[in-house]
Amino acid sequence: MSVASLAKKENGTCPPALITPGRHYLEGSEACVEGALVAGLKVYGGYPITPASEIMEHAAQRLPAVGGRFIQMEDEISAACTLIGASWAGGKAMTATSSPGFSLMQEAISFSIMTETPLVIVDVQRPGPGQGYITTSQEDVMQARWGHHGQGPIIALAPCSVQDMFDLTIEAFNLSEAWRTPVLIMAEETVAHMRERLIVPDLDQIRVVPRKKPQDLGIAPEDYQPYGHDLVPPLADFGEGYNINHVSLAHHPDGNVARYNLDMHRENVVRLHEKIEGNVDAIARVESRFLDDCEHVLICFGAVARTGVEAVMEAREVHGVKIGFLRLVTLWPFAENQLRKLINKVGTIFVPEMNLGMMVHPITETLRDRCDRVVSIPSIGALHSPETLLEKICEAVKC
């Protein structure tokens, strides 16, 4: 059964609220929303922008079926802000935008980091600067880390397939609740618009992380500190009698901002930093193949992984090049330790990206002493073909 039919009544009854286990043939945009619904999405605040509008349209159609609410807001800023209010009121919330809209959401992201508000934002990247173009890109991956003002850490995932759009959206919600933080899904037009097979397991096999509440820890309202008790503080929702004060000015763990001073601000910012960057190994994921015998390695993320792995396999099978493949599933926090554990000594590290070279910098910083050189393979506005990548590999290793 396709999801397209899910919104229509069949045989006089309404279709099931959540996607049924089994095989589906879906667009990445649709898979993203279905994953969000399985994770417990209740509120979507959106704004149209190419190439992300399909995610919003799908959410508009599907949310009422789970008793959730969809609203199209007046701009991207208010769309992102809707998620903040929804999350505080106990509703898991998501929006999707593209690069220009992503720029508009940065203040809301910074605010969410400081107030430790779980929410999910999907950026279906397109080329810039400005209105740029409407095809695919990976040009916002640094903006994901540094676009929001201040030094708050962020979690950002990079889906490479329709299956990923489903699975990683669920993972994004889980990470946002587990670490009480906003999470970004750095998709691209490629992955949002591709249509391929999705396998949905039995829904009770899918892990959904619940919010950590003060009630669960036996904390009474009069003792509750919204930014205290733990490295990841428990979060009370509106309406539960906990009298929570959300603030983003420098604050003490109990939300007090009176006589704010630099020491209290530093303490808080360091804790926020440690919460994510100090737990990289628990948060960040990479996937790898052919690393055991590799003399070179191709490191990529997102849609580039699809053609990247093709090029690697052809280089190995046809040209005898011992090249390994590594995909960053998580862009941020950056999986520095894992990369250094997986890669010992190689000749060339190839980093194809749909930009002029962005993730190549932390990759180089991390692995420069483990290789002879790092070769950036840029592409603007289009996915590298396997042939282009193979050509670059062969040129570099002289095969």
Added chain:
Amino acid sequence: MLKHPMLKYLKEEGPYGPRLPLILCPGCGAGQVLNFTLHAVDSIIEEGGAKKEDFVFISGVGCSSRLTSHYLNFDSAWTIHGRSLAIATGALLANPGLNIVVFTGDGDAAAIGGNHFIHAFRRNINVTVICMNNGLYGMTGGQVAPTTLSQAITSTTPYGNIEDAFDLCRLAQTSGASYVARWTTAHPLKATKAIKKAIGKKGASFIEILSQCPVHKKETPVDMIRALKAMTVPIKKAEGSDKIPVGEFCDTPRPEWTEKYETIIEKCTARRS
């Protein structure tokens, strides 16, 4: 020492020290508006009109918005400049049972927040917006605002304001607010009554309270309150007067956003086997 009756709704002491007195300047109108609001809320709670835990106070940024910074013994949020209505919208979508009061100022609501202002009223979401209008940006040093009167001298109109001011009540009404009223800090009982009425109504209510900023205007609070009384006229007697009308501008209930969305949810979930 008998304490002020509304202190039961404020957080005075905590593990990291005292939170009061309010950070606001002596005689600031915003503190008075908080007082009016708490009296209104107290009255509603005492009469059983709403539960204390359902109240949520959301503000943006500015002097008026400091009211929710960390003082309230309610669920509250001190958010982003101009965006409190968008955040309130999200909270309502997650929990339509919340009783949301938005504290905002004239700059927060009508300049940076202008877009969200008109859409929140157009949508008629269930929220009570209390706008403390002092005709300038207080927190940042007294700059001109969309509500500053023509020819006024402010820190960014040192030669006189060449722009005209918004009529916020008319803006709210035109946008679609169901209940709109204007009072001043010189009308404490009427303002409190209007706030209480607004909170009790479903749909989007807008209460503008003209408030004094003694520090930037360099006048005493008492003189400014006397002036607010003198420069206003009840709406019924406003015809032909060039004073600012105060009172109720409209009271036109219409279906509220989450009520209307409920019919969509019912359609999509009805008769599920």
Added chain:
Amino acid sequence: MNRIFINTDYCKGCLICVECCPKKALKASSAISAKGYTLPEPHNPEKCNGCGMCEIVCPDFAIAVEKEDKAV
């Protein structure tokens, strides 16, 4: 007689209560407080009728009226 309490920790001497009292039962003190404010003080307190207007206009929740019949 009704009693008027002024919390000198919270009062900032704006004197709005003095202005708004319908019975003129408050006046500005001649002394300056430790924080540099001219605080209000009861003035002919027997005139206070417990209307609570001072309570409702105070920006700092710094004044409270105890009505005679509710005194403990």
